[in-house]
Structures are given as structure tokens and as C-alpha cells.
Amino acid sequence: MSPAPPRQIGLALSGGGARAMAFHLGCLRALHDRGILEQVRVLSTVSGGSVIGAMYAYSDDDFEAFDARVVNVLRRGLAGSILSRVLSPTDLVASFFTSLSASVLALGADILRVVAGRFSRRVRRMQPPLRRWHSRTTSFERSLDALIFGKARMSDVKRRTRHGALDVFINATELRTGTAFRFASDVVGSRRHGTITAASVPVSLGVAASAAYPVFLPALDCEMELTTKGGETKRQRVLLTDGGVYDNLGTAPMEPDRDPSVSAHIARPDYIIACDAGAGVVEGKSIPYWWLTRMTAAFETVFRRVQNDTRNRLHRHASDGRIKGMVMPYLGQDDARLPWAPPDLVARRCVIDYPTDFSPMSEENVRLLTRRGEQLTRVLLMHYMHDI
Numbered sequence: 001m002s003p004a005p006p007r008q009i010g011l012a013l014s015g016g017g018a019r020a021m022a023f024h025l026g027c028l029r030a031l032h033d034r035g036i037l038e039q040v041r042v043l044s045t046v047s048g049g050s051v052i053g054a055m056y057a058y059s060d061d062d063f064e065a066f067d068a069r070v071v072n073v074l075r076r077g078l079a080g081s082i083l084s085r086v087l088s089p090t091d092l093v094a095s096f097f098t099s100l101s102a103s104v105l106a107l108g109a110d111i112l113r114v115v116a117g118r119f120s121r122r123v124r125r126m127q128p129p130l131r132r133w134h135s136r137t138t139s140f141e142r143s144l145d146a147l148i149f150g151k152a153r154m155s156d157v158k159r160r161t162r163h164g165a166l167d168v169f170i171n172a173t174e175l176r177t178g179t180a181f182r183f184a185s186d187v188v189g190s191r192r193h194g195t196i197t198a199a200s201v202p203v204s205l206g207v208a209a210s211a212a213y214p215v216f217l218p219a220l221d222c223e224m225e226l227t228t229k230g231g232e233t234k235r236q237r238v239l240l241t242d243g244g245v246y247d248n249l250g251t252a253p254m255e256p257d258r259d260p261s262v263s264a265h266i267a268r269p270d271y272i273i274a275c276d277a278g279a280g281v282v283e284g285k286s287i288p289y290w291w292l293t294r295m296t297a298a299f300e301t302v303f304r305r306v307q308n309d310t311r312n313r314l315h316r317h318a319s320d321g322r323i324k325g326m327v328m329p330y331l332g333q334d335d336a337r338l339p340w341a342p343p344d345l346v347a348r349r350c351v352i353d354y355p356t357d358f359s360p361m362s363e364e365n366v367r368l369l370t371r372r373g374e375q376l377t378r379v380l381l382m383h384y385m386h387d388i
Helices: 017-033 048-057 063-076 079-086 089-116 136-149 203-210 291-319 363-384
Strands: 009-013 040-046 167-174 179-184 187-190 194-197 220-227 233-242 271-275 325-327
Touching: 009 017, 009 048, 017 048, 017 063, 017 271, 017 363, 040 048, 048 063, 048 136, 048 167, 048 203, 063 363, 079 136, 136 203, 136 220, 167 203, 179 203, 187 220, 194 233, 203 220, 203 233, 271 291, 271 363, 291 325, 325 363
Parallel strands: 009 040, 009 271, 040 167, 271 325
Antiparallel strands: 167 179, 167 233, 179 187, 187 194, 194 220, 220 233
16 A cells, blocks of 8 residues: 655744744644644744744754754844844944935925925825835844844755645735735745745845834835736835734635635645734723824734634635645633643633743743643644544
8 A cells, every 4th residue: 555645734823023933832842743743835924933934944953953943042032133233333324324315305205295296196196215225124134144044045945844845935015015925935026016036035034024013113125126927027116014914824825716816826735734823802901092002902903803804714714625624723712712621731811911022031931832832732733633
């Protein structure tokens, strides 16, 4: 009897900063122990999930060494490295002149629009004239390059699976068009903008774009030589921000029935494991009274609604037979709704308030977050996907 073909498994790692990194590390531990991680064919990541996902995909060390590297990054944090780079003389000068020149010209354009815009359609359509060629986000990218990824390109995937090299999708959002922009291990871009070969794009750029949470980090303002579906190659300006703005779960490239005429990135795994580091139901303890808190609450409400739709869609795919199975280890899971719980389960209340920044994480918080990810993944796999 010939051996059964390897299962086609897709793994998604959601956004959520360092909290997501720690939670996902626990999920990966459970998948590794079950022998499932080596069966994963597709890895799709967002924001904090992109940091740990790229650390896994673009290395070939054993799992224990990878685990230790991630824990070291969590304990050390990335915020300090980013800040020291931002405050370095070179970056300070670059930031000053970028902000000064762009601000002066943008202000001039605004004044011209106010004064003459009523008479000229061309003036009304004027845009900020200069790219933001340096920002805190470019400092973040350089930190990732120096500390983790070196000069690796998106095509340099080292992680091998039973299917060969892992297929990688790092998800970002393009703000000019409000569409997905994906850094994949074969091509980078989108059907809307066009694509560029992955061999020419640094991993650190993709991860920084995917994790550039817009409240704290400006969008990466890039120019790329993109080739459209019709074969035309032209230099385009794209503004790239956190992939979670468009799809914080990162499952979109793996969902069935995706149309190649509208998507440049398609994978069709039989099973989807979607690890979600979201905090779950809002407790309603805070009062969004002032402008900033109102805007934040409004944004997060829309954000949660979109994620709920994605979760419901995944469940429908599984129930309708479009995929063979799906599990979603969810940090914000209501513990009472688990099919069963281990006696030492790390409770939801112990982890949901951990912030989503990249500050250094205490050993205890690393333990709690990784342990919850590991426990939830084991429980759900045994209950819903015990045959893999």
C-alpha cells in the first residue's frame, strides 16, 4: 500500500504585537509536538504574527532553537532597539529633513487648494508632493534587518516541510486604495497594483509593513517597479501599513473559491488552523468620552465586526465542506465554551489585558501567554481535528 499523500494544511498567525508573538509560540509548540507543524504547506501572517512567522519561515534551525530565539526577542523586546535607532544621529537628521520638506510642501499645497481650489479642478486634486522616505517605521524595518532577518529576501524561505519549501504570505494594507498588499515567497504586490518578484524584496520590509500599526507608526511610503496583469511595468507609489487594518486573521489567501482574476495570491489548503491573539468580548469597563477614546472605540468596533465576519465565514467553509476542517485557537476564547479544559488552564482573564506593543515582556507573561496558546491548540485539535 502506498503511503497517504501529505495533508494540505494552512496556518494563519494573527496580529497583536508581542502578545500575538507569545500566544502564537504556544500554538506552534502544540503543533510541533503533534507532528502537524511539519505538514503545514502555507503560512499566512499579520503584524506580530508576521514577526514570529518570518522568524520561523526564514530559518532552518530545529524547533527548540527557534523557540529559544523567539523567547529571547520577547524578553528583550523590539521597542528599545527601534527607539535607539530613531534617536541615532543619522536617523534624527533624516527624520528632521524628511518631515520639514514634506510638511512645508504639503502645507503649501493645502494653502493653494484653499485659495485657488474653487477655481481649478487640478489644484483640488493635488497630493502631498514628496514621499516620506524616512520615518519611525523605516527605523523599525532597519531594526528587524539588523536583529533578526539580515539581508534575507522574500524568496529565501529556508523552512522545509513535507511538501518542500513553505509557502509564505505576509499581509499588509495599501492605504491609497484600501486594499490588501501581500509579501509572498513567490511574488509581492496585489492584483490591483501589480506584482514584483519576491527575490528583490527584503523580508524586513514585508514584516515592518505588516506590523506598522497606524496609531503609532507611519505607513511605509515606497516606490516599486510593479508589473500589472496586462504585462505593463511601471513605477508606483504605495503606502503600506498594518495588515490587520484589512484582515487581522490573515486567512484571506487560504480561503476556498478565491478568484484569480481579482487576487494575485491564492492557496487552497484542505485544513486551516487560524491562531487568533485577539482579546475577545469587550468588558465595557471604560467610557469612551473624549475625542480620542471615541475614535479608538469606533475603530475597534469596526475592526471586531470584520474579524467576526471572517470567523463566521471560516466556520461556513468547514460546515459546507469547502475545507476538510478548521480550528481556531483564540486567546480571547470564553473558557466556559471550550469542549473541555485541562485542570491547569491559563484563564482568559490572566492574559487579555496584555498590551499589543513590542515592549520587553516579563518571564511570567511569556509563560502565561505561551501556555494558553499551547493549551487551547491541544484541546481544539483533539476535539475537532483528531484525525491529523
